[in-house]
Amino acid sequence: MSSAVCFPSVDWFERLANAMRKEVERFQELGTTDCTMVVKVDLGALGTRIYEIGFEGFEITEIRELSSLEQAKASHFVVEGSLEAWREMIENIRRNGAPDLEHTLNYLTLPDVPLRVSGPDQLEIDAFYRYNETIQRFFNGAAGIATRYERVAI
Amino acid sequence: MSAYSPVVEEGLERMLAMVRGDFDLSWMDSNPTGWGHRVQPGASGLGLRDVDTGAYGVVPEYGSSHGSMAPRGCFVPADTPSLGMYDLNEKATVWSDNAAMLYDEAVTRQWNSVTDVPWHKLQKLPDDIEKAVCQMCTNFTEVEFVAGDMPAKWLCHINHDFHEVKLFLATQIMDEARHMDVFRKRALANGGGLLMASPGNEALLAAILQAPNYTTASALMHIFGEGFILTLFRAGEFLAPTEVEKTIFRLCMQDEARHVAYGVKHLQYFVARHPEMMEEIHHILGLGEEAIFRLTLEPQTLEPRAILAGKGVENIQLGMTRLAFLYNKQITEYLQRLKIAGIDRLPRMKIPAELPALGPEV
Numbered sequence: 001m002s003s004a005v006c007f008p009s010v011d012w013f014e015r016l017a018n019a020m021r022k023e024v025e026r027f028q029e030l031g032t033t034d035c036t037m038v039v040k041v042d043l044g045a046l047g048t049r050i051y052e053i054g055f056e057g058f059e060i061t062e063i064r065e066l067s068s069l070e071q072a073k074a075s076h077f078v079v080e081g082s083l084e085a086w087r088e089m090i091e092n093i094r095r096n097g098a099p100d101l102e103h104t105l106n107y108l109t110l111p112d113v114p115l116r117v118s119g120p121d122q123l124e125i126d127a128f129y130r131y132n133e134t135i136q137r138f139f140n141g142a143a144g145i146a147t148r149y150e151r152v153a154i
Numbered sequence: 155m156s157a158y159s160p161v162v163e164e165g166l167e168r169m170l171a172m173v174r175g176d177f178d179l180s181w182m183d184s185n186p187t188g189w190g191h192r193v194q195p196g197a198s199g200l201g202l203r204d205v206d207t208g209a210y211g212v213v214p215e216y217g218s219s220h221g222s223m224a225p226r227g228c229f230v231p232a233d234t235p236s237l238g239m240y241d242l243n244e245k246a247t248v249w250s251d252n253a254a255m256l257y258d259e260a261v262t263r264q265w266n267s268v269t270d271v272p273w274h275k276l277q278k279l280p281d282d283i284e285k286a287v288c289q290m291c292t293n294f295t296e297v298e299f300v301a302g303d304m305p306a307k308w309l310c311h312i313n314h315d316f317h318e319v320k321l322f323l324a325t326q327i328m329d330e331a332r333h334m335d336v337f338r339k340r341a342l343a344n345g346g347g348l349l350m351a352s353p354g355n356e357a358l359l360a361a362i363l364q365a366p367n368y369t370t371a372s373a374l375m376h377i378f379g380e381g382f383i384l385t386l387f388r389a390g391e392f393l394a395p396t397e398v399e400k401t402i403f404r405l406c407m408q409d410e411a412r413h414v415a416y417g418v419k420h421l422q423y424f425v426a427r428h429p430e431m432m433e434e435i436h437h438i439l440g441l442g443e444e445a446i447f448r449l450t451l452e453p454q455t456l457e458p459r460a461i462l463a464g465k466g467v468e469n470i471q472l473g474m475t476r477l478a479f480l481y482n483k484q485i486t487e488y489l490q491r492l493k494i495a496g497i498d499r500l501p502r503m504k505i506p507a508e509l510p511a512l513g514p515e516v
């Protein structure tokens with residue numbers, strides 16, 4: 001039986017939070033982070049999955065699944081893309097231990113494809129830029145997580 | 155006749171009196187309402203916002219009239235002399251509700267170009283790519299410290315009661331020092347060097363430094379200039395040929411977003427209280443827009459990015475079309491930030507909101 005964790009799921013993001021806790025000193029070096037990130041994964045005909053991840057100080061304060069974006073905290077930004085785009089990023093991180101030049105969050109989001117950043121207003125979106133190194137390192141924790149993927153209905 | 159001036163003589167006498175047990179100690183009870191202050195550190199440490207609570211957290215609409223550097227919340231003796239320097243005494247002219255938060259964040263998010271950039275990962279690059287990186291770094295080295303010079307010019311005008319703003323601006327000066335330094339280092343570190351300065355950029359830098367007051371300078375620099383640079387840092391990370399530039403741009407991007415966040419919230423605070431200044435703000439934004447558009451005429455500004463986007467000078471044309479989206483992104487984000495500040499700029503904008511399609515996207 002595989003011990004791989006399914007992406008996307010609360011459990012998968014909890015694993016990232018655990019990885020972050022294990023190297024809290026490295027995150028302390030990057031400085032405090034105060035933002036709410038919403039991750040939206042497009043599963044094709046199966047709809048979308050939405051997760052809210054709260055960063056405060058040097059910790060993840062909450063991870064929860066949302067049934068719609070309206071449930072998100074007023075202050076947040078959204079990073080969204082197809083499961084395939086997320087899968088490619090995660091697998092790239094897993095292969096290299098960190099993303100290569102063409103799979104960083106900034107690289108994937110700047111042209112709005114394959115991932116896209118949005119938010120209720122520009123300052124919220126700017127938080128993604130303001131804490132980018134921390135958020136990148138948070139996702140780099142995927143290097144140590146055996147991951148399987150939700151199947152996409154065509 | 156004494157060898158010392160009267161004030162030194164008086165000081166000596168006072169010290170002798172103290173040795174005899176004649177102490178004053180009135181300072182101990184000088185500020186009874188400010189004594190007994192309790193603080194509660196936050197989860198990540200003791201921030202400025204954690205100590206500036208209660209009466210210490212009250213920021214006056216007009217800074218103290220004594221004009222000294224006496225800290226907000228202490229007892230100020232009547233004979234405290236004014237320094238005669240502070241003329242930004244109205245809170246609205248400098249304030250931003252996120253200044254203390256951004257200061258706390260800035261001090262924990264400092265990095266350095268000596269050890270935080272993986273310089274050992276530098277590698278020999280094709281000549282055209284190295285030249286493009288070096289030219290881009292020359293441009294950034296030239297413009298970055300305007301955002302150090304500008305706050306430095308105004309800091310000694312800002313009333314000392316607005317210490318949150320002064321402290322935040324001090325972090326910005328350090329941030330910009332690091333930006334100037336890291337781009338210079340990158341240009342010189344890999345067998346290349348600095349290339350061509352940008353006369354076109356100087357017009358924008360002059361407009362920032364010569365702005366008639368702090369808020370127009372801030373609107374032009376924090377929102378317009380640094381907002382545009384923020385996108386260019388994101389583009390720098392996107393185009394980076396090695397992990398070295400990638401790291402530099404990501405770290406700079408974070409700092410820049412803090413500076414923009416201060417500017418947006420300051421302009422919002424100011425405009426809500428001084429709607430009569432709207433025209434002056436529109437005017438300076440117009441100057442900035444035209445100045446930055448003139449940069450498109452400078453090959454040393456646009457061409458390096460087009461070479462990096464095309465992954466070589468032979469594909470520079472292709473690179474140019476690949477980058478067209480950047481301008482549109484810069485303008486969209488600029489207008490959205492101004493909207494938060496309460497300014498509808500689109501109808502007044504002096505440059506196109508979108509570039510015409512430059513060619514097929516490849």
Ligand SMILES: [Fe+2]
Nearest residue numbers: 298301330333
């Ligand atoms: Fe900068």
Ligand SMILES: [Fe+2]
Nearest residue numbers: 301380410413
């Ligand atoms: Fe800046």
